[in-house]
Each structure stands twice: as C-alpha cells, then as structure tokens.
Amino acid sequence: MDNDLKQLKGLVDAVMPLPEADWLEFAVLWKPFSARRKETLTAMGEPEKYLYFVLEGVQRVFLLDESGREATLIFTYAPSFGGVLDAMLARQPSRYCYETLSASRFIRAPYSEIKLLADRKKAMADFMHVSLTAALSGLLIRMAELQCFSSEEKFRSLLSRSPHILQHVPNKYLANYLGIDPTNFSKLINRMLI
Amino acid sequence: MDFDATCTKIRNMNAVSANKLLNTLELRVDDHLQKAIAIYQNLSDVHLNQPAAGGGWSIASCLEHLNSYGDYYLGEISRAIQKYAGEPGTTARRGWLGNYFIQMMDPDLSVKKYKAFKGHFPAEHLDGHLVVTRFIEQQHELLDLLRRAAGADLNRISIPISLTRFVRLKMGDTFEFIIMHNERHIRQADRNLNGVTGRGLL
Numbered sequence: 001m002d003n004d005l006k007q008l009k010g011l012v013d014a015v016m017p018l019p020e021a022d023w024l025e026f027a028v029l030w031k032p033f034s035a036r037r038k039e040t041l042t043a044m045g046e047p048e049k050y051l052y053f054v055l056e057g058v059q060r061v062f063l064l065d066e067s068g069r070e071a072t073l074i075f076t077y078a079p080s081f082g083g084v085l086d087a088m089l090a091r092q093p094s095r096y097c098y099e100t101l102s103a104s105r106f107i108r109a110p111y112s113e114i115k116l117l118a119d120r121k122k123a124m125a126d127f128m129h130v131s132l133t134a135a136l137s138g139l140l141i142r143m144a145e146l147q148c149f150s151s152e153e154k155f156r157s158l159l160s161r162s163p164h165i166l167q168h169v170p171n172k173y174l175a176n177y178l179g180i181d182p183t184n185f186s187k188l189i190n191r192m193l194i
Numbered sequence: 195m196d197f198d199a200t201c202t203k204i205r206n207m208n209a210v211s212a213n214k215l216l217n218t219l220e221l222r223v224d225d226h227l228q229k230a231i232a233i234y235q236n237l238s239d240v241h242l243n244q245p246a247a248g249g250g251w252s253i254a255s256c257l258e259h260l261n262s263y264g265d266y267y268l269g270e271i272s273r274a275i276q277k278y279a280g281e282p283g284t285t286a287r288r289g290w291l292g293n294y295f296i297q298m299m300d301p302d303l304s305v306k307k308y309k310a311f312k313g314h315f316p317a318e319h320l321d322g323h324l325v326v327t328r329f330i331e332q333q334h335e336l337l338d339l340l341r342r343a344a345g346a347d348l349n350r351i352s353i354p355i356s357l358t359r360f361v362r363l364k365m366g367d368t369f370e371f372i373i374m375h376n377e378r379h380i381r382q383a384d385r386n387l388n389g390v391t392g393r394g395l396l
Contacts, residue, residue: 037224038337103224167232170330171323186239186323193238 004107005030007079008053016130022123029109029117035100042084042098047091050108052082057104058168060177061096072177075101075162075169082106085135101169146179154178155188197222207293209285212348215366219373220340226376227333230257233390234383235326242322246386251316256383257329258316260376264332266356267372268339274351274365275342283347292367299374301381314356333376340369 005027012018018026030053035041042048044064054076061074061084073096076082087094088111118125145154158165158178165174166189175185197218234242234253242254251259288296297303348366355361363371 036220036337037227038334102228166236170231170327171235172327172330182323182327186321189236189323190238190240193236 004032004053004055007055008107011053011079011081012127015134016123016127018123018127022117022121025117025121026109026114026124029113030107031109033106033108035104035106037100037102040097040099042087042094042096044095044097045093048084048087048094048098049110049112050083051085051088051111051114052076052106052108054078054080054082055105055107057100057102058165059098059100059104060169060173061098062173062176063096070176072173075165075177077162077168081131083108085132089132101173151178151180151184152188152191154180155185207288207290209287212283212286212366213344215286215348215370216340216344219369220337222373222377223333223336223340226380227330227337229380229384230326230330230333233387235323235330237322237390239322241386241388241390242326243319244386246382251382252320253383253386254320254322254325255316256379258320258325259314260379261325261328261332262314262316263356263372263375264329264336267353267368268332268335270353271339271343271365271368272335274353275339275346278346278351280347280350282345283349286348286364286366288367288370289364291361292363292371295363296367296370296374299371299378301374301378336372343369 008027008030009023012023012026033052035057041052041059055078058075058077059082060072060076063071063073065071082098084094084096084098086092087096091111114124114128118128145157149157155178158174171185171189172182175182178185180188234257237253243252245252245255298308343365346365348369349364351365352362353365353368355363
C-alpha cells in the first residue's frame, strides 16, 4: 500500500476499522494534492468539495467578518482530516476560509464520492457517524475551555495536545485561537521561558 | 531551485524567466518565515532585545529595520501591481542601478557594513514579540505580492526607492533587493541566537 494511504488507514483503524472490501473502495477515492504556504484551499462563499487528509504541514479554518475581525477556529495537521466540514456535509457555501499556514501535502477525496459510498455501505456510514461524534465532542470540550479556563490554562492545554504548534504557527493565530490578547500571549511566552 | 545559483546567473544581468525568479524569491521568503515562526517568535523579549556581542544590533533591531523597509515598499508594490493593465511579462532583466543595490545587499558578495538610512534606524528598546509579529505579517504580504506579480511585468513596472521618488527601480529588482536585504539582516540576527535552534523551546 502507498505510504500516504497507510497513514490514512492508520487513522481509520484508530477510529473504526472498515471491512477490507469497503476500505479498498474508500482508498481509491483519494488523490494527492499539495499547496504552498498561505494558499487558500477553500474560500468563504465557495463550496467545500473535498475531505482532506493532512500528510504534511499545518492549516487553519478561520472566519473573517465584514469588520475585518478574524476568528481562528481549527488547526489541522498530520495525521488528521481537514476541510470546512459543515459546508462539506451540508453542501452549502462555506462560511469560513481554509488555508495553509505552511507548505502542505495532502490526499483528498471528493465528498460527493464518499457520500455515494456511505449510502451503499453501512460500515462507511457508521465510520462517518463515529468520526463526526468525536469531532463534536472535541468542539464542546474546546468551548468549555474557552469559557472556563484562564489564559495560562488554555495555553498549557493547547501545548499538551499539540506540543510543537508554537514552532509551526504564527503566535498571532494561536492567540486568536485561544481568545487571548496578543500582548498577554507574549507575556505567557516570556513567563514560560524564565 | 537554488537561490544562489540563480542569482549568480543574474549577476550578469541577462534576462531570466520571470516565473523562475519569482519562485526562487518565494522559496527564500518561505525560509525566512519558517525561521521567524520556529525560532524568533518563541524567544523571550530579553533575548530579542539583547545587543550583539560587540554592541551590534539585537535580533529585534534587525527585524524592525526590515519592517521599516516593508512599511514603505510593500504598499508601493501592491499599488503598482493593482494599477498595471498590461500583459504578464515572461522575463526579468536587472537594471544597472537595481543590480548595484542588489549586489550591495548580497551577504555573500559584500561584507561591508552600511550605516542605516534616516527613517530605517530602529529604536533602542523594542517590543520584541510585536516586531516579530509584524515581520511575519510582512513576509506573508510579500508572498502574496510575489504571486500577484506573476500576472504583471517585472521589467515594465517601476517602484520609487524609499530615499527619493525621483529614482525608480524595476519591480523585479525591487523584490530582489528587499529579499536580499532581508537575508542579510536575518543572518545578522542569527548571530545573536547563541545556539537556540527552535526545537523544544517550551
């Protein structure tokens, strides 16, 4: 098996292993794709046609509103799925932008093909159900942290989940993601280095 | 794409492929960004402001000096590309003056120390993290401009230099000058790292 597909299978098996025949039908949908740093993969107002699987690099989903305010919602990096998932599932124009923060490499599958497969194969539909449940659970945990945690607790929680993120993502986006003022974020960095 | 080999070729001021030049410059900006994100932004304010041994510029001073050039040039280039209504150019050829400035900044060609011009001399104590944040933002902007420039003509668009609007450089030369200048001062900043490599800082 191609190394990229091996990584995908690793994630799939960790979530819910698929029967071999279903896995093979799923695997053929994925095609290689790469992008440079700071490239828009999905623009606001555009459809999200693909489910991405990240092999290299870091990306983010963010909102930019009419007043120019930015909200970084999600970071994606290997080995995880990526894309603007609500737009993909609902087949609605995306409210968010999905962009690369570094040179990135993926495999990606058209969601329309995944949906057709899920309509025919129960195991595929179950896999998506389990994956989405986990994603929802993660989002709720993050909402609770955003509301309850101090800046330092949020910062440490992020580092415990993604220890190397400080070396890959501009601090401005990390501060934005954590809902911390950039000046306070700098103070946290300074404090942790002493 | 080898930046130095490409520049060696260009040193003779022959025409080169515009796309090749832009891609080479983009790779160099990407390197600078990688360094700023992986290392500089995770240094303490004290380290960022520490003068070099012998009294030279700190890391923050080096980057703020670069930011002062970006403050001027990025807006000028953006407006010039926006206004351009011609066909995309396929080649880039250095002008005489552009070649002179670029070689002056090339750290592999010139080790001479230059005094910073008025308006580009950094203050004594800086908010180190803010300086790095601005540097990262400017490099993102520079990447965007390099990509937009593929639809313009690097030879036909000219940009006034920051010292006087009466002297203009070709846009291709302006890009090369900015990025070569960035490289020069990033190497200077790196001499203040004191062995920090960006792995496992926290």
